[in-house]
Amino acid sequence: MSAIQSDSRERGVEPSEGRAPAPPPGRRRGATVQGRYIPYILILPAIVALVGVMGYPLLRVILLAFQNVNSYLRLAVPSLDRWIGFQGFTRVLSDAQFWHVVWRTFLFTFEVVTLSVALGLVFALLLNRVSRWAKIFVSTVLMFVWAIPALVTGTVFRWLFAGIGGVIDYICYLLGGSGMKNHDWFANANEGLYVVVAAAVVWGALPFLVLGLNAAMTQVPRELVEAARVDGANPVQSFRHVILPIIRPFLLLCTSLSFIWDFQVFTQIWSLRQNAPEPGYWTVGVYLYEEGFTSSHYSTSSVISVAMILLMLAVLVAYIRQVVKIGGQG
Numbered sequence: 001m002s003a004i005q006s007d008s009r010e011r012g013v014e015p016s017e018g019r020a021p022a023p024p025p026g027r028r029r030g031a032t033v034q035g036r037y038i039p040y041i042l043i044l045p046a047i048v049a050l051v052g053v054m055g056y057p058l059l060r061v062i063l064l065a066f067q068n069v070n071s072y073l074r075l076a077v078p079s080l081d082r083w084i085g086f087q088g089f090t091r092v093l094s095d096a097q098f099w100h101v102v103w104r105t106f107l108f109t110f111e112v113v114t115l116s117v118a119l120g121l122v123f124a125l126l127l128n129r130v131s132r133w134a135k136i137f138v139s140t141v142l143m144f145v146w147a148i149p150a151l152v153t154g155t156v157f158r159w160l161f162a163g164i165g166g167v168i169d170y171i172c173y174l175l176g177g178s179g180m181k182n183h184d185w186f187a188n189a190n191e192g193l194y195v196v197v198a199a200a201v202v203w204g205a206l207p208f209l210v211l212g213l214n215a216a217m218t219q220v221p222r223e224l225v226e227a228a229r230v231d232g233a234n235p236v237q238s239f240r241h242v243i244l245p246i247i248r249p250f251l252l253l254c255t256s257l258s259f260i261w262d263f264q265v266f267t268q269i270w271s272l273r274q275n276a277p278e279p280g281y282w283t284v285g286v287y288l289y290e291e292g293f294t295s296s297h298y299s300t301s302s303v304i305s306v307a308m309i310l311l312m313l314a315v316l317v318a319y320i321r322q323v324v325k326i327g328g329q330g
Helices: 002-010 038-065 072-076 087-093 096-127 132-147 150-160 167-174 189-217 222-230 235-263 267-272 284-294 298-329
Strands: none
Touching: 038 298, 087 298, 096 132, 096 189, 096 235, 096 284, 096 298, 132 189, 150 167, 150 189, 150 267, 189 235, 189 267, 222 235, 235 298, 267 284, 284 298
């Protein structure tokens, strides 16, 4: 045996007894499952589709913002176009109506996002306290609500808040509001926008928030909640100090997405006002449509679109940072 070992050492071969097998040679890295380029290859079709669908329209919007194409004739005959630089931005940013619309949009978005997230948290907490069958039933109903198009939701809420024969007027009348019978909710634009339109938008946003927040709450370890209860914490304190810190990343994402969606609300307003919203109902989305399609001010609407993107940029950056942060934690 010793002679065999000596012969192996002379030929530069170590005996394998008592030693681990030599590691396999390094695999070639590249466009393989083990390679670092595979994520980029998998996401490439989505990038190509996104650029193909949105690339040209976005480029066209930016180019129109620096041109004077404020009539259908100039759009139909490109030779009439002329470049005006930043004159379009100066004209829009110096318009008082534009800033009134922006301020109204921010107020409406703040109201709707606050109500949506608050009600979503409350209903998600209640959903954790009901039986399994009740939870399945409520989740199914929420999914059906989420599947209803926004145009249909706006039409239904127009019937509910109708001045003659409206269900909401009748309920308010039964509750003692004698002056609410045949009340016109849309006569005052502030009441129509911040009550009726807000209710329609919140109704459509609740399914996503309730189901998403409820799913996030299921990730909270029961041991932490029980330990807080043993230490004397009441339900509010348990939610604030135990549940809320754990679901905070998803809550921030929900809030950011809700702001992005609600800031550009259009369909509910358009449906509730029967395709002709008054100026008091104009948010940025409606104002953009009125300028671009109703008045054929294509360059002006392009400037408004660019300004709308810039206004939302801060929220978009916060949303992307949270996505990256959560991805890094995962």
